Amino acid sequence: MPNRPYIVGNWKMNGVRATLPEARAIDRAAARYPDVSVGIAPPFTLVSSLTDELSHADVGAQDCHAEARGAHTGDIAAAMLADAGADFVIVGHSERRSDHGETDAQVKAKAEAAMAAGLGVIICVGETLEQRDAGQAEAVVSAQVDASLPDAGLAAESAQGRVNVAYEPVWAIGTGRVPSTGDVEAMHAAIRARLVAALGEAGKKVRILYGGSVNAGNAAELLAVPGVGGALVGGASLTAEGFVPIIAAASRNDD
Numbered sequence: 001m002p003n004r005p006y007i008v009g010n011w012k013m014n015g016v017r018a019t020l021p022e023a024r025a026i027d028r029a030a031a032r033y034p035d036v037s038v039g040i041a042p043p044f045t046l047v048s049s050l051t052d053e054l055s056h057a058d059v060g061a062q063d064c065h066a067e068a069r070g071a072h073t074g075d076i077a078a079a080m081l082a083d084a085g086a087d088f089v090i091v092g093h094s095e096r097r098s099d100h101g102e103t104d105a106q107v108k109a110k111a112e113a114a115m116a117a118g119l120g121v122i123i124c125v126g127e128t129l130e131q132r133d134a135g136q137a138e139a140v141v142s143a144q145v146d147a148s149l150p151d152a153g154l155a156a157e158s159a160q161g162r163v164n165v166a167y168e169p170v171w172a173i174g175t176g177r178v179p180s181t182g183d184v185e186a187m188h189a190a191i192r193a194r195l196v197a198a199l200g201e202a203g204k205k206v207r208i209l210y211g212g213s214v215n216a217g218n219a220a221e222l223l224a225v226p227g228v229g230g231a232l233v234g235g236a237s238l239t240a241e242g243f244v245p246i247i248a249a250a251s252r253n254d255d
């Protein structure tokens with residue numbers, strides 16, 4: 001069901017084995033809301049444990065290398081993630097782009113590697129505050145989408161819910177600031193236009209998630225914005241208490 005909203009927790013560099021009960025509680029919530037797809041992207045060290053423990057939520061990683069194997073100390077290949085049981089991988093998160101200097105071309109190569117390994121991908125894009133203030137937000141994000149997307153053939157083959165784009169304004173990540181719903185709608189429409197230009201019909205099937213300071217208090221409003229197909233959640237995904245209300249907000253069966 002590719003049209004189900006997708007609510008994904010990005011645990012970033014947080015989580016140890018003692019955190020597993022939170023993941024289990026999130027998994028139980030995922031079972032209660034079958035009209036929502038739920039994912040958790042823990043650090044690499046917990047991917048295997050989570051795939052063993054969870055039965056309803058997808059498990060993903062937060063990065064992969066573009067090559068299948070080789071002399072790349074400290075890196076992890078997409079096929080290794082698949083072997084560990086992962087369902088998806090986040091690529092091009094702004095913290096990867098800023099901490100590790102990742103370019104759009106590298107993000108695209110990683111997305112292609114992930115898809116070749118049978119994983120879903122969440123490709124992250126987003127403008128800085130300076131770019132937004134300069135009126136360049138849509139141009140910057142559109143260019144990122146164009147240059148970070150896997151090649152058309154591959155994407156067209158695999159767009160059945162396995163390719164996702166996350167719009168995450170850099171200035172909204174971890175800051176408690178969120179764009180207006182009007183700005184979110186406009187950007188999601190701009191991203192959709194790029195996806196359709198690049199991928200044709202398959203571009204309509206790509207879910208576009210919003211990310212950046214999503215929490216229990218603002219999730220319902222953000223998820224109701226036309227064109228928002230889910231959320232990529234950082235800080236509020238670390239506990240079931242913070243994350244489950246966001247899953248509930250995405251459900252039509254919210255109680």
Ligand code: PGA
Binds near residue numbers: 168
């Ligand atoms: P945040 O992070 O929810 O803590 O703002 C979102 C993200 O970086 O994916």
